[in-house]
Amino acid sequence: MATASTVIRYEQVRRDLWRPLSGASSRYLVTLLVLSAVVVWGLCAWGYQLHKGIGVAGIRRPVFWGFYLVNFVFWIGISHAGTLISAILRLTDADWRKPVTRAAEAITVFALMIGGLFPIIHLGRAWLFFWLFPYPNSRLLWPNYRSPLFWDVTAISTYLMGSTIYLFLPLIPDVAQLAEHATGWRRRLYSALSLGWTGSDQQWHALERAMKLMAGIILAVAVSVHTVVSWDFSMSVAPMWHSSIFGPYFVVGAIFSGIAALLIVMAIIRRVMHLEQYLTPHHFNNLAKLLLLMSLLWLYFTIAENLTAWYGNEPKEMNVFGSRVRGHFAPYFWLMVFCNFVVPFVLLGIRRLRSIRTATIASVTVIIGMWLERFLIIIPTLSFGRLPAAWGRYAPTWVEISITAATFAAMGLLYLLFSKLFPIVSIWEFEPHEEPED
Amino acid sequence: MNNSNQAQHRWGMAIDLDRCTGCQACVAACHAENNLPLSDPESAAKGRAVHWIRVDRYYEGEFPDIRVKYMPVLCQQCDEAPCEPVCPVYATYKNPEGLNVQVYNRCVGTRYCANNCPYSVRFFNWFDPVWPSPLDLQHNPDVSIRMSGVMEKCTFCIQRIKRAETDAKNEQRPLTDGEVQPACVQSCPAEAMVFGDLNDPESKVSRLAGAGRATRLLEDLGTEPKVFYLQRAT
Amino acid sequence: MFLAADFVDQEGVARAILNLRAEGVSTTDLAVFSDEPIEFPRRVLHRPSRMSLAVVIGAVTSCLLVIGFVYFTQYNYPVVTGGMPIFSFWATGVVFYELTMLGAIVTTFFWFLGESGLLRRGSRGPAAVIESGAIALRVKCEPNRADIVRDLFERAGAKNVRTLGAAV
Numbered sequence: 140m141a142t143a144s145t146v147i148r149y150e151q152v153r154r155d156l157w158r159p160l161s162g163a164s165s166r167y168l169v170t171l172l173v174l175s176a177v178v179v180w181g182l183c184a185w186g187y188q189l190h191k192g193i194g195v196a197g198i199r200r201p202v203f204w205g206f207y208l209v210n211f212v213f214w215i216g217i218s219h220a221g222t223l224i225s226a227i228l229r230l231t232d233a234d235w236r237k238p239v240t241r242a243a244e245a246i247t248v249f250a251l252m253i254g255g256l257f258p259i260i261h262l263g264r265a266w267l268f269f270w271l272f273p274y275p276n277s278r279l280l281w282p283n284y285r286s287p288l289f290w291d292v293t294a295i296s297t298y299l300m301g302s303t304i305y306l307f308l309p310l311i312p313d314v315a316q317l318a319e320h321a322t323g324w325r326r327r328l329y330s331a332l333s334l335g336w337t338g339s340d341q342q343w344h345a346l347e348r349a350m351k352l353m354a355g356i357i358l359a360v361a362v363s364v365h366t367v368v369s370w371d372f373s374m375s376v377a378p379m380w381h382s383s384i385f386g387p388y389f390v391v392g393a394i395f396s397g398i399a400a401l402l403i404v405m406a407i408i409r410r411v412m413h414l415e416q417y418l419t420p421h422h423f424n425n426l427a428k429l430l431l432l433m434s435l436l437w438l439y440f441t442i443a444e445n446l447t448a449w450y451g452n453e454p455k456e457m458n459v460f461g462s463r464v465r466g467h468f469a470p471y472f473w474l475m476v477f478c479n480f481v482v483p484f485v486l487l488g489i490r491r492l493r494s495i496r497t498a499t500i501a502s503v504t505v506i507i508g509m510w511l512e513r514f515l516i517i518i519p520t521l522s523f524g525r526l527p528a529a530w531g532r533y534a535p536t537w538v539e540i541s542i543t544a545a546t547f548a549a550m551g552l553l554y555l556l557f558s559k560l561f562p563i564v565s566i567w568e569f570e571p572h573e574e575p576e577d
Numbered sequence: 578m579n580n581s582n583q584a585q586h587r588w589g590m591a592i593d594l595d596r597c598t599g600c601q602a603c604v605a606a607c608h609a610e611n612n613l614p615l616s617d618p619e620s621a622a623k624g625r626a627v628h629w630i631r632v633d634r635y636y637e638g639e640f641p642d643i644r645v646k647y648m649p650v651l652c653q654q655c656d657e658a659p660c661e662p663v664c665p666v667y668a669t670y671k672n673p674e675g676l677n678v679q680v681y682n683r684c685v686g687t688r689y690c691a692n693n694c695p696y697s698v699r700f701f702n703w704f705d706p707v708w709p710s711p712l713d714l715q716h717n718p719d720v721s722i723r724m725s726g727v728m729e730k731c732t733f734c735i736q737r738i739k740r741a742e743t744d745a746k747n748e749q750r751p752l753t754d755g756e757v758q759p760a761c762v763q764s765c766p767a768e769a770m771v772f773g774d775l776n777d778p779e780s781k782v783s784r785l786a787g788a789g790r791a792t793r794l795l796e797d798l799g800t801e802p803k804v805f806y807l808q809r810a811t
Numbered sequence: 812m813f814l815a816a817d818f819v820d821q822e823g824v825a826r827a828i829l830n831l832r833a834e835g836v837s838t839t840d841l842a843v844f845s846d847e848p849i850e851f852p853r854r855v856l857h858r859p860s861r862m863s864l865a866v867v868i869g870a871v872t873s874c875l876l877v878i879g880f881v882y883f884t885q886y887n888y889p890v891v892t893g894g895m896p897i898f899s900f901w902a903t904g905v906v907f908y909e910l911t912m913l914g915a916i917v918t919t920f921f922w923f924l925g926e927s928g929l930l931r932r933g934s935r936g937p938a939a940v941i942e943s944g945a946i947a948l949r950v951k952c953e954p955n956r957a958d959i960v961r962d963l964f965e966r967a968g969a970k971n972v973r974t975l976g977a978a979v
Binding site: 297300301316353356568 | 843844847891903908913917919920923924949
Binding site for chain 1: 623624625631633634635648650659662663664665666667682683684685686687688689691692693695696697700701702703704705724725726727728794795798
């Protein structure tokens with residue numbers, strides 16, 4: 140563990156961060172294999188669904204949106220880990236961000252790739268998803284730009300494009316360094332990705348300027364992306380969906396779950412890659428405080444959302460509200476409150492309890508809680524529509540559960556591969572600095 | 578899109594709830610007319626049954642002094658349909674005669690329209706439809722069969738409307754009131770359902786819709802439905 | 812020809828740059844190579860950039876293109892929508908916003924490629940290979956002035972003064 144005055148030398152940084160790139164332990168290979176197996180299983184489940192029809196999933200009338208949309212919102216939320224957090228920290232020149240940003244930006248890109256897949260998995264005719272793009276065709280098909288689903292298409296493509304560039308730009312100097320020292324296919328890969336980077340001041344200036352601009356742009360895009368996702372719901376006339384609070388509520392929830400995901404990933408890579416000197420308790424402490432702040436913000440929004448519905452006492456909304464807090468969905472609702480508020484508040488709010496371990500535990504519960512939150516937003520509203528004669532209960536089938544599990548495995552798999560190919564901490568940005576006292 | 582053949586008709590329906598006995602003849606007729614897939618008890622319990630028209634039951638009073646009210650609910654053919662703007666591929670839109678139509682070939686199956694329908698009258702094809710023999714030999718040739726993954730809903734029997742209009746045009750005469758009858762209206766033994774042209778002030782449906790007993794379902798949402806429910810004020 | 816020298820600290824480089832510029836070497840003939848970004852005061856080495864302006868122009872262009880595309884689709888493409896508009900300022904505003912941002916992102920990336928010189932491999936001269944941690948200064952100069960440059964390098968505390976590549 141880095142003490143306050145240790146300054147790590149540059150060669151040491153390079154050695155420590157390049158070490159995980161070469162070789163693969165048996166543990167790594169086993170994890171890789173297990174995760175691949177789960178992903179393949181999920182792909183088989185999707186194939187089965189494509190072959191038989193979407194009816195093999197548990198969705199039904201009137202709950203037309205089920206696990207797939209829950210996962211969609213959840214993963215898009217996770218994607219706010221990176222770009223948003225690293226952009227905020229970059230713009231505010233928070234120095235402690237430096238070892239954290241790349242890990243966060245990689246989460247963003249992978250979570251978006253996974254989340255962006257769900258609207259397609261969820262389509263009744265998934266093979267025709269390209270009909271959502273405007274291209275002239277002889278059948279007079281055209282996307283409806285006024286549909287929130289089309290807004291999603293543009294928002295998510297923009298965000299994916301932006302966050303990929305945002306991940307790639309600061310990677311260039313590092314892969315250029317790697318290209319000098321690597322051999323074989325890795326050398327070819329790294330030198331292709333380095334675009335011929337030489338480290339001249341012209342290049343550094345351009346890179347720093349581009350990163351500043353990208354941080355600003357990506358911030359604006361990230362906020363809009365989750366707002367647009369929330370508008371899928373709030374633009375409709377369904378009870379408890381048609382709510383103006385949804386935009387900021389979803390953005391806050393997204394950042395909340397994003398920080399939690401980042402903390403989990405950091406705790407894992409710290410242990411597995413022995414990066415104790417780089418990802419220090421200081422970073423965890425800072426992120427844990429952010430997580431606590433977001434937990435309180437989340438609670439504020441949740442109360443604002445539910446209290447107004449309860450006080451308004453409109454029958455249509457009360458059906459949904461009642462099912463959430465004291466009816467069929469009540470166990471999930473209170474579990475969500477426990478996971479999202481009680482656990483982080485106790486573990487992170489009490490200073491003596493705050494540590495890397497408790498921050499990780501709180502993050503895991505937050506991930507569970509935020510997944511439940513999306514479930515509780517989507518399912519009860521659809522189950523208890525305006526006409527009581529058309530109410531219905533939803534339960535997922537093995538297909539939905541398999542595909543959901545596969546996406547978590549896919550996240551792990553992509554991260555494993557990424558961390559084997561690229562240094563997980565940005566080397567050129569990492570400046571040895573004095574550790575402030577926590 | 579309003580083009581050269583400016584719509585003369587604006588189709589609407591009136592359902593007299595005081596007459597409805599809840600016999601479900603309309604449901605059976607709709608199934609036969611519109612090639613609806615059949616569902617077994619298991620799939621119906623899973624919420625997979627498709628009935629473009631359904632009979633909702635509402636109970637008044639406490640057992641044993643109980644009264645059941647029946648309410649046939651079909652697509653309300655809203656003028657301001659919430660399902661239309663949310664479709665990302667224009668699979669559902671208003672045709673010149675004010676019908677809210679579903680283009681099966683455009684539909685990719687996002688099911689957003691169904692979520693945004695407050696009446697819950699949109700149905701999804703979870704699988705390719707199958708009919709037990711010999712029912713597969715008696716499809717209505719005027720109605721297309723919908724594949725797995727597309728949305729469908731009541732069309733006001735648009736095939737019957739088109740045929741009647743074509744016949745009238747060939748015989749160079751105007752359509753008469755009551756000439757077009759969707760399957761549900763035709764089969765209603767209590768004659769609780771009336772179909773006709775709301776643009777014609779003299780049509781039976783117009784007169785019923787203007788009568789004091791007429792209300793519309795979830796009218797306060799501003800969806801402007803074209804199905805009118807008649808019931809005495811209680 | 813290109814002359815290069817290594818420096819251990821930033822101040823040495825700054826001194827050398829100031830001396831070279833006093834000798835009449837233009838800033839475009841100077842290049843600093845380093846492992847990590849170094850900032851010089853404006854009076855030492857100023858690299859003007861139009862990236863922000865370019866990004867704004869890129870974003871506005873993209874926005875206008877998208878609005879134009881959607882607006883003219885309304886009139887040029889006979890899609891049957893039952894009277895629903897294709898162009899509707901508020902409801903399609905989200906799309907305009909996102910694609911404006913996409914324009915900004917794409918412009919940033921390509922402007923970065925252009926301004927960093929990564930796309931112009933031929934014209935940027937040989938790179939000065941550096942020991943890790945060191946800073947190298949490269950000067951493009953006429954062969955007859957090489958001795959002056961060498962002298963300036965050494966006075967500023969440079970090590971390992973060397974000639975890069977072939978003479979121009």
